[in-house]
Amino acid sequence: xxxxxxDAIVLAALEAGPAHGYAIIEAIKxxxxxxxxxxxxxxYPALHRLEQAGLLESEWMxxxxxxxxxxxSLTKAGTAALAARRTAWDRFSRAVNTLLGGGRPxxx
Amino acid sequence: MAGVIDTYLASLRQDLAFDPALAQRLxxxxxxxxxxxxxxxADWPSPDAERRAVERFGLARxxxxxxxxxxxxxxxxxxxxxxxxxxxxxxxAMRLRVMWLEDxxxxxxxxxxxxxxxxxxxxxxxxxxxxxxxxxxxLLLAVCLGGLAASIxxxxxxxxxxxxxxxxxxxxPAAVEFALVGLLAWxxxxxxxxxxxxxxxxxxxx
Numbered sequence: 001x002x003x004x005x006x007d008a009i010v011l012a013a014l015e016a017g018p019a020h021g022y023a024i025i026e027a028i029k030x031x032x033x034x035x036x037x038x039x040x041x042x043x044y045p046a047l048h049r050l051e052q053a054g055l056l057e058s059e060w061m062x063x064x065x066x067x068x069x070x071x072x073s074l075t076k077a078g079t080a081a082l083a084a085r086r087t088a089w090d091r092f093s094r095a096v097n098t099l100l101g102g103g104r105p106x107x108x
Numbered sequence: 109m110a111g112v113i114d115t116y117l118a119s120l121r122q123d124l125a126f127d128p129a130l131a132q133r134l135x136x137x138x139x140x141x142x143x144x145x146x147x148x149x150a151d152w153p154s155p156d157a158e159r160r161a162v163e164r165f166g167l168a169r170x171x172x173x174x175x176x177x178x179x180x181x182x183x184x185x186x187x188x189x190x191x192x193x194x195x196x197x198x199x200x201a202m203r204l205r206v207m208w209l210e211d212x213x214x215x216x217x218x219x220x221x222x223x224x225x226x227x228x229x230x231x232x233x234x235x236x237x238x239x240x241x242x243x244x245x246x247l248l249l250a251v252c253l254g255g256l257a258a259s260i261x262x263x264x265x266x267x268x269x270x271x272x273x274x275x276x277x278x279x280x281p282a283a284v285e286f287a288l289v290g291l292l293a294w295x296x297x298x299x300x301x302x303x304x305x306x307x308x309x310x311x312x313x314x
Contacts, residue, residue: 022141039166040141044134045174052182067144070137 006046008085009036011055011078018073021047047072055081112158113142116168123172126305127179134175141165169312176306183302184244187295191235191249194256194288198228201281202259205267208278223262231255246300253296256289 013019013027024047025040050056055078062068074082117135124131142161149157202224231252238248264282267274274282 020140021137022144039170040145040164041138041166041168041171042174044137045171045178048130048134048175049178052178067140069140070133 005089006038006042007050007055008082008089010043010046010050011074011082011085014056014072014074014078015082018071020069020071022069024072050078054078112155112162113139113146116142116162116165120168120172123169123309124175126176126302130175130179134171138165169309173306173309176302176309180244180299180302180306183295183299187249187292187299188239188243190288190292190295191239191252194285194292195232195235197281197288198231198256198260198285201278201285202228202263204278204281205263205274208274209267220262220266224259224266227255227258227262231259244299244303246296246303249296249299253289253292256292260285260289 009028010024013024013031016027019027021043022040025038025043028036028038028043047056047058051058051072055075056072057075058070058072060068061071117139120138121131121135124134142158142165145161145164146152146157149160151157151160231254234248234252234255238245238252242248260282267278
């Protein structure tokens with residue numbers, strides 16, 4: 001189930017600013033309270049797919065005294081795609097919450 | 109002696125051999141990830157720290173299989189885009205040839221016009237079925253390619269373009285359709301190759 005939403009989760013993780021793969025997976029673990037414990041490598045096909053789709057861009061950077069890393073950031077299209085996926089998810093989760101949480105009675 | 113991370117990276121490069129540029133790029137990126145993860149381990153430096161980093165990362169073959177599936181989807185999109193472009197250009201080139209031949213008063217063989225027309229109709233029909241129901245089918249794409257190639261070849265025979273001194277307005281679309289059918293053949297072959305690679309990776313992941 002999580003894999004179906006991985007692209008949106010990665011986009012959301014990059015909303016705060018550019019980051020490299022390891023930082024993205026750490027951010028996802030932190031923000032989900034370690035609920036999402038995917039194999040860390042799963043993130044790389046998603047990053048590559050999103051970059052190919054023009055939703056992310058990346059470049060190699062070497063911080064002073066640090067390790068060379070590929071840094072990913074959202075493109076304008078990525079920001080728009082995140083907003084669209086967020087809206088779709090809100091609608092979907094409200095509907096499921098209503099069904100599971102007993103918010104409204106089932107049609108008779 | 110190679111470390112745990114080095115062994116893993118060699119395995120990843122091997123599994124990504126279907127795309128050497130991607131293999132190189134990803135291996136560099138994954139190395140950076142794994143070394144950072146290992147250094148964050150309480151037991152660093154030790155083979156156990158490297159092993160745990162590799163275990164958390166997941167199987168190289170699963171990552172390669174996912175990338176191969178994505179590559180198949182991209183290749184299929186490119187191939188279908190080329191199919192549409194080739195069909196449109198072939199249709200336009202065919203109409204221009206027919207109009208030019210009508211002006212000249214066509215005196216070609218009886219077979220070539222039939223092959224030209226019906227091979228094209230067959231290619232359009234197969235492409236429509238493939239697009240609607242079997243977008244990953246190399247067989248249907250190959251049949252569509254065969255129909256287009258037959259139609260184009262028959263069109264060339266029918267018009268004897270160069271011998272009859274065809275105008276640029278007829279020659280140029282003919283050259284474009286010829287180039288596009290070559291590009292389509294290249295894409296279809298590429299899609300077939302990628303599908304085989306993905307199937308091989310899937311078999312070994314299971």
